[in-house]
Amino acid sequence: MNSIKEMKKIIGLIIVLALFGYKADGLNLVWEAVAPGVWKAVAGTPEKFDLLKAAGVKPNLEALSKLGNAPIPISIDESFLEIFEGKTLLRFPLVKEEQLYGFGLNFKTVQQRGKILQLHVDHYGGTDNGRTHAPVPFYVSDRGYGIFVNSARYITVYAGTAVRKDSPEAPIPRDRNTDKKWSAQPYSDAVEMVVPAAGAEIYLFAGPSMLDVVRRFNLYNGGGCLPPRWGLGFTQRVKSLYTADQVVEEAKAFADKGFPLDFIGLEPGWQSKSYPCTFQWDKSRFPDPAGFVKKMAEMGIRINLWTNPYVSPDSPIYEKIKPLSGSHTVWGGIVADLTLPEAQQIMADQLSKDQISLGVSGYKIDECDGYDRWLWPDVARFPSNNSAEQLRQSYGLLLQRMTNSLFRQQNSRTFGLVRASNAGGSSFPYVIYNDYYSHEDFITALINSSFSGVLWTPEVRGSKTGEEWIRRMQTVCFSPMAMINAWSDGTKPWSFPEVEKEVKAIALLRMQLMPYFYSEFAKYHFEGTPPFRAMNLEPGFGSQSKSELKNFNLGENPYAEAVTKELKDQYMAGEFLLVAPLFKGQTERKVILPKGKWYDFYTGKYVGSGELIKVSAGIEKIPVFVKDGGIIPLMPPRMHAPAAGEKYDLEIRYYGTSQGKYLLYDDDGVTFNYEKGDYSWRTITVSPDKKGKIKGSISVAEKGKPDQIGDITWKIMTE
Numbered sequence: 001m002n003s004i005k006e007m008k009k010i011i012g013l014i015i016v017l018a019l020f021g022y023k024a025d026g027l028n029l030v031w032e033a034v035a036p037g038v039w040k041a042v043a044g045t046p047e048k049f050d051l052l053k054a055a056g057v058k059p060n061l062e063a064l065s066k067l068g069n070a071p072i073p074i075s076i077d078e079s080f081l082e083i084f085e086g087k088t089l090l091r092f093p094l095v096k097e098e099q100l101y102g103f104g105l106n107f108k109t110v111q112q113r114g115k116i117l118q119l120h121v122d123h124y125g126g127t128d129n130g131r132t133h134a135p136v137p138f139y140v141s142d143r144g145y146g147i148f149v150n151s152a153r154y155i156t157v158y159a160g161t162a163v164r165k166d167s168p169e170a171p172i173p174r175d176r177n178t179d180k181k182w183s184a185q186p187y188s189d190a191v192e193m194v195v196p197a198a199g200a201e202i203y204l205f206a207g208p209s210m211l212d213v214v215r216r217f218n219l220y221n222g223g224g225c226l227p228p229r230w231g232l233g234f235t236q237r238v239k240s241l242y243t244a245d246q247v248v249e250e251a252k253a254f255a256d257k258g259f260p261l262d263f264i265g266l267e268p269g270w271q272s273k274s275y276p277c278t279f280q281w282d283k284s285r286f287p288d289p290a291g292f293v294k295k296m297a298e299m300g301i302r303i304n305l306w307t308n309p310y311v312s313p314d315s316p317i318y319e320k321i322k323p324l325s326g327s328h329t330v331w332g333g334i335v336a337d338l339t340l341p342e343a344q345q346i347m348a349d350q351l352s353k354d355q356i357s358l359g360v361s362g363y364k365i366d367e368c369d370g371y372d373r374w375l376w377p378d379v380a381r382f383p384s385n386n387s388a389e390q391l392r393q394s395y396g397l398l399l400q401r402m403t404n405s406l407f408r409q410q411n412s413r414t415f416g417l418v419r420a421s422n423a424g425g426s427s428f429p430y431v432i433y434n435d436y437y438s439h440e441d442f443i444t445a446l447i448n449s450s451f452s453g454v455l456w457t458p459e460v461r462g463s464k465t466g467e468e469w470i471r472r473m474q475t476v477c478f479s480p481m482a483m484i485n486a487w488s489d490g491t492k493p494w495s496f497p498e499v500e501k502e503v504k505a506i507a508l509l510r511m512q513l514m515p516y517f518y519s520e521f522a523k524y525h526f527e528g529t530p531p532f533r534a535m536n537l538e539p540g541f542g543s544q545s546k547s548e549l550k551n552f553n554l555g556e557n558p559y560a561e562a563v564t565k566e567l568k569d570q571y572m573a574g575e576f577l578l579v580a581p582l583f584k585g586q587t588e589r590k591v592i593l594p595k596g597k598w599y600d601f602y603t604g605k606y607v608g609s610g611e612l613i614k615v616s617a618g619i620e621k622i623p624v625f626v627k628d629g630g631i632i633p634l635m636p637p638r639m640h641a642p643a644a645g646e647k648y649d650l651e652i653r654y655y656g657t658s659q660g661k662y663l664l665y666d667d668d669g670v671t672f673n674y675e676k677g678d679y680s681w682r683t684i685t686v687s688p689d690k691k692g693k694i695k696g697s698i699s700v701a702e703k704g705k706p707d708q709i710g711d712i713t714w715k716i717m718t719e
């Protein structure tokens with residue numbers, strides 16, 4: 001009996017080895033197509049709980065089919081896995097000059113080849129070492145593919161740092177005594193990873209372009225989020241202990257001064273106790289929450305509420321959720337095991353009954369990234385038997401999913417803030433923020449967010465000077481959420497009188513750009529294209545390799561700089577706009593223009609093509625450039641986003657000389673009815689007629705579909 005069993009085992013093993021191609025160092029990954037241009041490989045025995053399960057991801061297969069089929073990227077065929085001591089060891093080959101992007105929300109670097117990272121949800125500590133608010137285990141290669149490891153574990157990544165004995169490109173040993181070419185970090189030809197679990201799913205996304213890879217990743221995660229229209233308006237967060245009356249006064253001050261405002265965020269003081277939280281209104285500061293929310297709504301202002309997830313003994317849900325919580329406390333509060341649907345339900349019921357049913361429009365979910373010093377440690381135990389590590393990696397996702405589903409039940413969209421996210425979160429309408437405050441690094445994070453399926457806001461809190469204030473305001477108005485977070489010092493947009501006019505102008509420009517940004521978010525949702533993204537995702541940008549550029553003289557061809565250096569201070573905002581922020585103390589800077597003609601956003605004048613230019617701007621302007629043929633739909637400067645069904649006029653600006661085409665999106669702006677087909681795309685085209693006169697046209701909305709556009713005027717920007 002036993003020997004037959006043994007025989008069977010051996011035969012089985014031989015078959016497996018023959019099928020999987022055994023190599024001395026492990027097994028080849030076997031890719032199985034799961035959607036057009038997306039493959040999955042299973043390493044070992046994947047765990048029951050992973051990132052995609054935490055997020056409850058439903059791939060948008062229809063949109064993925066539209067992107068079409070793509071061949072499996074060749075080089076990646078040589079990937080290996082090994083299960084050893086309960087860990088999954090992975091290896092993906094790299095070729096010379098291949099460049100890597102992603103691995104989550106990094107703040108200082110864009111290119112990731114040569115990095116060693118431990119992907120770990122954490123508050124960003126000033127170094128790109130893998131500990132960040134969204135340490136997404138996904139990377140994109142400029143060779144046109146992306147790899148995602150679907151595991152809620154602290155994954156260690158050697159992104160092209162280590163050298164194997166049997167590597168075909170192993171560098172030859174050199175004598176440091178005599179050889180000047182000796183290098184401390186010799187060439188490495190692989191990305192290697194340790195997943196501390198005996199298995200994981202691995203996904204491969206095809207290009208051909210890096211943007212296609214990112215689109216496929218986002219669509220596989222359900223597509224990007226579509227915020228309500230008001231979410232793209234201006235938002236102010238008030239001081240922690242503001243009362244209802246003070247909040248009303250604040251909204252009035254915005255209206256009196258002519259500053260736009262769509263939603264106000266209340267900080268910890270709206271709750272009866274915080275850190276840990278009661279999830280309940282403080283009746284001394286907010287004696288009539290329902291009346292307050294209603295009054296604000298009448299003023300055209302929605303309410304967003306800060307919370308952290310730790311449950312105070314004084315919360316009405318404490319006793320109920322206690323048996324479903326982990327072994328450790330945070331600030332004396334308990335930590336609900338949100339991988340358990342019952343625990344989610346208890347928290348959801350409280351938010352729903354106490355706040356959402358009153359008309360509250362969203363949350364800012366704080367502290368779910370944690371600091372090791374106060375968060376639950378990795379030795380903590382949770383009733384689901386999911387590990388402390390898995391909860392750490394997914395807590396932000398679980399909270400986004402739970403709150404978003406409450407708004408969904410009301411058929412009312414939300415747009416909020418969160419301090420932790422991960423792979424699988426693309427479709428959640430949340431923007432990441434933090435307490436760090438480097439303006440330059442905030443822009444690098446905005447660039448990096450586009451490789452990882454998350455959104456980031458370079459929030460504005462305070463500034464030493466009016467000049468710094470306006471520079472920060474300019475970039476936040478060209479980001480997913482235009483926000484002042486004045487929770488600590490109560491700063492207002494007009495706090496620096498010397499730049500009040502300029503601050504108002506940029507806030508109003510943000511409002512004017514709403515039809516454009518809204519359409520760009522619709523493309524994030526339906527096509528997976530990140531609305532704010534790295535230059536590297538721009539077609540034609542840096543498509544030459546370094547060796548091709550060897551003979552280039554930087555003086556003669558400054559574009560070479562785009563390829564040889566990483567670009568962390570300029571980015572694309574939607575299809576046509578290139579944003580080049582100025583930081584405190586600057587009045588001029590270099591801008592690298594991708595190939596194709598580019599025009600100044602404000603004047604329509606030609607500025608260059610595929611080259612490095614120097615631009616200067618006074619405090620009244622943030623340098624912004626428009627791609628040739630660019631069409632930018634603007635609405636009049638308004639104080640609030642248009643309501644459902646409300647008409648708004650358009651000024652359609654056209655830049656350059658090539659024929660222009662733009663898809664303008666429209667729906668009611670507040671409900672989920674777009675998921676049932678209640679939306680319209682209108683095609684705007686601009687081209688010269690037979691006499692060379694430039695003419696624009698816009699298609700009509702399909703009958704019975706949303707149509708909120710009123711009068712249209714055309715503005716030809718380039719003379």
Ligand code: GAL
Binds near residue numbers: 487
């Ligand atoms: C911080 C958060 C700030 C603010 C503050 C209120 O954790 O990052 O934005 O909300 O809490 O206590």
